[in-house]
Amino acid sequence: MDNQTQALNTTRRRFLQVSLSAAGGLSLGLTLPGCAAFRENTINDEGSWSANSWLEITPDNRIIFTLDRVEMGQGTYTGLSTLLAEELEVNPNDIDVVFAGAHKPYRNPDYGLQLTGGSNSLSSSWQQIREAGASARALLLLAAADALKVPKDYLKTENAFIVHAGSGKRLSYGSLAKLASKQNIPSDLNLKAPSEYRYIGKQNKRLDSQQKVNGTAVYGIDVEIEGMRYAVVSRAPWIGATLKSYNGAEVEALAGVEKVLEIETGVAIVAESYWKARKAQEKLKLQWQRDADAPLNSDDITALYRQQALDDEGNSKRSEGDVDAAFEAANKVLEFEFEAPFLAHATMEPMNCTAHVHDGKADIWTGTQAPDIAQVAVAKVTDVSLSDVTIHNQFLGGGFGRRLTQDFVAEAAEISYKAGGVIKLVWSREEDTQHDVYRPSALHKMRAAIDEQGLPIAWDHHIIAPEIMDWYVWDASPAMFPWAPKFMYPMFGHVGLLTAGLTPATPADTSAIEGADDLPYSIPSIEVRHTKADAGIPISYWRSVGHSHNAFVVESFIDELAHEAGQDALEFRRTYLKNSPRLLNVLELAAKKGQWGRTLASDVYQGIAVHKSFNSYAAQLVEIKITGNEVQVLKVVCAIDCGLVVNPDIVTMQMESGIIFGITAALYGEITFKDGQVQQSNFHDYPILRMNQSPEIETVIVESKEPPTGVGEPGVPPVAPAIANAMFKATGKRYRRLPLKLV
Amino acid sequence: MQIKINGIEKQIDVDADTPLLWVIRDEIGLKGTKFGCGRGLCGACTVHLNGMAIRSCITPISAVEGQSIDTIESLAQEDGRLHPLQDSWLAHNVPQCGYCQSGQLMSASALLASNSNPNDDDIDMAMSGNICRCGTYPRIKAAIKDAAQTIHKKQQNNKNSQAMTDLAYEIKV
Numbered sequence: 001m002d003n004q005t006q007a008l009n010t011t012r013r014r015f016l017q018v019s020l021s022a023a024g025g026l027s028l029g030l031t032l033p034g035c036a037a038f039r040e041n042t043i044n045d046e047g048s049w050s051a052n053s054w055l056e057i058t059p060d061n062r063i064i065f066t067l068d069r070v071e072m073g074q075g076t077y078t079g080l081s082t083l084l085a086e087e088l089e090v091n092p093n094d095i096d097v098v099f100a101g102a103h104k105p106y107r108n109p110d111y112g113l114q115l116t117g118g119s120n121s122l123s124s125s126w127q128q129i130r131e132a133g134a135s136a137r138a139l140l141l142l143a144a145a146d147a148l149k150v151p152k153d154y155l156k157t158e159n160a161f162i163v164h165a166g167s168g169k170r171l172s173y174g175s176l177a178k179l180a181s182k183q184n185i186p187s188d189l190n191l192k193a194p195s196e197y198r199y200i201g202k203q204n205k206r207l208d209s210q211q212k213v214n215g216t217a218v219y220g221i222d223v224e225i226e227g228m229r230y231a232v233v234s235r236a237p238w239i240g241a242t243l244k245s246y247n248g249a250e251v252e253a254l255a256g257v258e259k260v261l262e263i264e265t266g267v268a269i270v271a272e273s274y275w276k277a278r279k280a281q282e283k284l285k286l287q288w289q290r291d292a293d294a295p296l297n298s299d300d301i302t303a304l305y306r307q308q309a310l311d312d313e314g315n316s317k318r319s320e321g322d323v324d325a326a327f328e329a330a331n332k333v334l335e336f337e338f339e340a341p342f343l344a345h346a347t348m349e350p351m352n353c354t355a356h357v358h359d360g361k362a363d364i365w366t367g368t369q370a371p372d373i374a375q376v377a378v379a380k381v382t383d384v385s386l387s388d389v390t391i392h393n394q395f396l397g398g399g400f401g402r403r404l405t406q407d408f409v410a411e412a413a414e415i416s417y418k419a420g421g422v423i424k425l426v427w428s429r430e431e432d433t434q435h436d437v438y439r440p441s442a443l444h445k446m447r448a449a450i451d452e453q454g455l456p457i458a459w460d461h462h463i464i465a466p467e468i469m470d471w472y473v474w475d476a477s478p479a480m481f482p483w484a485p486k487f488m489y490p491m492f493g494h495v496g497l498l499t500a501g502l503t504p505a506t507p508a509d510t511s512a513i514e515g516a517d518d519l520p521y522s523i524p525s526i527e528v529r530h531t532k533a534d535a536g537i538p539i540s541y542w543r544s545v546g547h548s549h550n551a552f553v554v555e556s557f558i559d560e561l562a563h564e565a566g567q568d569a570l571e572f573r574r575t576y577l578k579n580s581p582r583l584l585n586v587l588e589l590a591a592k593k594g595q596w597g598r599t600l601a602s603d604v605y606q607g608i609a610v611h612k613s614f615n616s617y618a619a620q621l622v623e624i625k626i627t628g629n630e631v632q633v634l635k636v637v638c639a640i641d642c643g644l645v646v647n648p649d650i651v652t653m654q655m656e657s658g659i660i661f662g663i664t665a666a667l668y669g670e671i672t673f674k675d676g677q678v679q680q681s682n683f684h685d686y687p688i689l690r691m692n693q694s695p696e697i698e699t700v701i702v703e704s705k706e707p708p709t710g711v712g713e714p715g716v717p718p719v720a721p722a723i724a725n726a727m728f729k730a731t732g733k734r735y736r737r738l739p740l741k742l743v
Numbered sequence: 744m745q746i747k748i749n750g751i752e753k754q755i756d757v758d759a760d761t762p763l764l765w766v767i768r769d770e771i772g773l774k775g776t777k778f779g780c781g782r783g784l785c786g787a788c789t790v791h792l793n794g795m796a797i798r799s800c801i802t803p804i805s806a807v808e809g810q811s812i813d814t815i816e817s818l819a820q821e822d823g824r825l826h827p828l829q830d831s832w833l834a835h836n837v838p839q840c841g842y843c844q845s846g847q848l849m850s851a852s853a854l855l856a857s858n859s860n861p862n863d864d865d866i867d868m869a870m871s872g873n874i875c876r877c878g879t880y881p882r883i884k885a886a887i888k889d890a891a892q893t894i895h896k897k898q899q900n901n902k903n904s905q906a907m908t909d910l911a912y913e914i915k916v
Contacts, residue, residue, distance in 0.1 A: 073840030073877045205836060212841030213829040215775020215815035219842060222774035273769060275761045348779050348787060348842040348876045397777070397842030398876050429780040649836050653882075657839055660878025683784040683874060692867035694880040
């Protein structure tokens with residue numbers, strides 16, 4: 001659809017809202033028809049900004065873009081600005097980017113919520129933001145034609161100016177803002193053809209780098225508000241434990257401590273400085289009532305999953321051919337268990353939030369992936385209505401899905417509500433590790449039926465894992481209905497779960513099965529089943545979600561099948577991927593670029609894997625070295641097909657990022673439970689890959705005119721199976737449990 | 744208590760065991776230095792103590808009383824000219840989320856100050872205390888090498904021009 005210039009039908013699908021801000025700027029937004037909320041509030045008291053729009057042009061020709069997909073490293077700040085810049089005809093470097101608050105027009109069209117996640121920021125904004133730029137440019141051209149009394153065809157736009165070649169006159173966009181706001185959007189509005197792109201596909205530099213190399217980028221933790229005090233929270237050390245008693249008065253008497261108070265998640269200490277709060281926390285003695293039904297040990301959780309697998313053969317997610325007959329007729333059956341552990345997100349910036357709940361209103365300063373769900377979190381713990389919660393979003397020091405859950409926002413708001421004043425809550429690394437919402441653990445039971453030639457005739461994949469929506473729906477669903485009174489919030493959760501998959505607002509939860517149910521290999525009979533098993537450990541979305549374990553299982557087991565067939569791993573995949581040309585293409589590219597099968601040093605081994613996630617196709621060839629019991633990844637060659645590329649170097653960066661994130665999980669990542677407690681606490685026992693362990697990475701991007709697809713997550717899934725497959729080559733042993741350990 | 748931060752003497756009134764990190768961030772108000780782990784395990788809080796890279800999250804203020812501390816805010820020159828490492832960081836598109844980058848740059852600048860021509864092992868040694876969850880390591884390594892070359896060239900040029908001056912002086916004499 002992007003090959004040709006497209007006509008914009010503004011009446012059919014969307015309408016444009018044009019208004020003049022108090023500063024005389026042209027403010028423009030684009031939204032779904034009938035969104036009443038959008039028509040309100042386009043002018044603020046200071047006249048400097050109209051919140052419900054993406055673009056403001058001030059009289060002094062500042063181009064201000066409101067970024068509604070948060071910047072957490074993945075590059076939206078640059079990518080989405082580039083889309084606007086392209087159609088508006090301004091240099092991306094000249095755009096001022098501000099972060100969006102929580103407002104309906106900023107909802108992610110794919111979710112109906114203002115979420116940044118699922119690697120769809122670029123794809124879901126692709127049309128929207130370019131239209132916003134193109135429409136504004138069209139209005140400015142009409143305004144200039146009026147002002148100069150010349151036909152608009154004689155005018156051209158040139159980096160935020162309109163130029164009349166005949167007279168040499170130049171008018172800035174800013175000087176035309178007032179006039180432009182009175183124009184009507186022309187019906188013949190066109191978006192540029194790819195051949196006309198000046199920035200899309202060519203812009204490489206990130207627009208947020210300068211402030212990130214001089215220390216001036218402001219993250220949630222850097223927010224400083226007058227009168228601010230610091231808070232820390234002691235939470236239950238055991239899953240599900242409830243507070244019995246604590247020595248509040250004693251701690252409150254300590255120097256610098258202002259208040260010790262109970263909140264929903266534990267006991268908060270408010271002090272004049274962060275350090276005073278932390279020191280006071282050491283004196284806090286808490287008694288907890290443990291939950292007798294709460295899970296105790298990691299082994300119990302695995303045992304629970306195994307039992308569930310026996311009790312319930314699972315819901316079929318895909319059924320093709322005759323699996324039972326194939327197993328009946330099989331010459332040989334391969335049957336193995338695969339396991340993936342709980343994982344922490346471990347963002348470099350620990351959870352934090354600054355809150356000011358006052359006079360029935362709340363101001364929240366934080367870095368969140370879900371500003372409208374943050375509003376729900378605040379409304380739930382205070383007397384403030386959802387619409388009176390203002391979110392001041394900041395740069396995120398990493399997200400990876402962690403900042404989709406708003407527990408830290410709720411805590412800060414509750415403390416401010418109860419203690420009064422502005423409160424900055426900062427979690428310690430230990431608290432961040434032990435009170436995360438984890439990537440769920442999963443058990444996979446794999447079976448393959450093999451014929452006389454050694455070839456697979458049936459594939460049976462049984463996934464035993466929780467569903468993330470069961471946890472997330474309670475906070476997320478009220479954000480879809482901001483008009484609703486608070487007593488209805490729990491109901492939305494129930495409705496959301498009951499109707500999952502039945503209505504557009506309540507999509508089916510694919511978090512456990514994604515990357516497994518769409519097995520691309522053309523095996524005659526395929527069965528993919530899911531048994532829901534939930535041990536009560538808080539879980540959430542973690543970079544690449546279900547793909548993070550399903551790709552490991554599928555690509556490891558395919559490798560086993562190749563070996564069983566006596567075929568080379570690449571050759572075998574080629575044969576069985578004949579119906580998946582884009583996957584096959586990246587596989588071939590990675591194999592070629594990485595020289596699959598080349599002669600290697602005696603202690604170096606290759607492995608390969610390919611996986612589709614977030615509508616993108618990624619293949620990775622790894623070379624590992626084994627020294628004693630240590631696996632070191634020396635090199636990764638990655639081929640990625642993510643459709644049309646807006647910023648090639650950001651795509652490359654995201655592949656590098658996903659690969660290193662994936663290696664951390666593949667070799668080290670594991671959250672375990674003992675006696676009801678998380679055993680890991682900081683980077684010494686939850687290690688992250690370091691520079692001396694980091695591989696050389698080479699990325700090849702497929703040139704494509706298909707619509708843009710995800711890049712933030714697709715780099716993660718293939719690396720773990722590629723490493724496991726290389727380890728098999730080294731040792732002749734299969735490694736079916738994450739993290740991968742030689743012994 | 745008195746410390747010198749980025750060349751400026753500061754008087755501060757905090758508990759003696761307060762980590763330098765929180766003094767820099769919350770008392771002095773320089774937010775470029777980051778909190779990551781509180782145990783000296785991640786390097787996000789790296790600053791220079793008399794030119795050496797240290798982890799400010801585990802350094803009590805009492806241990807650095809009267810000494811000279813430099814933070815990310817002092818890495819560029821006063822006229823705004825960036826440190827060669829910062830230029831190199833921009834050229835290599837290093838930062839992603841960016842949260843660890845102040846610490847990375849402070850570790851790297853301490854390395855280059857003591858070794859203007861580091862090899863891969865030197866870089867690994869100096870930088871492995873700094874975690875980057877976004878995985879910018881390959882770019883950091885390349886950026887350090889480039890910056891080292893720039894600095895090296897500059898030093899050579901300075902040496903050459905110094906030699907020319909010396910020669911001219913000798914001729915004159």
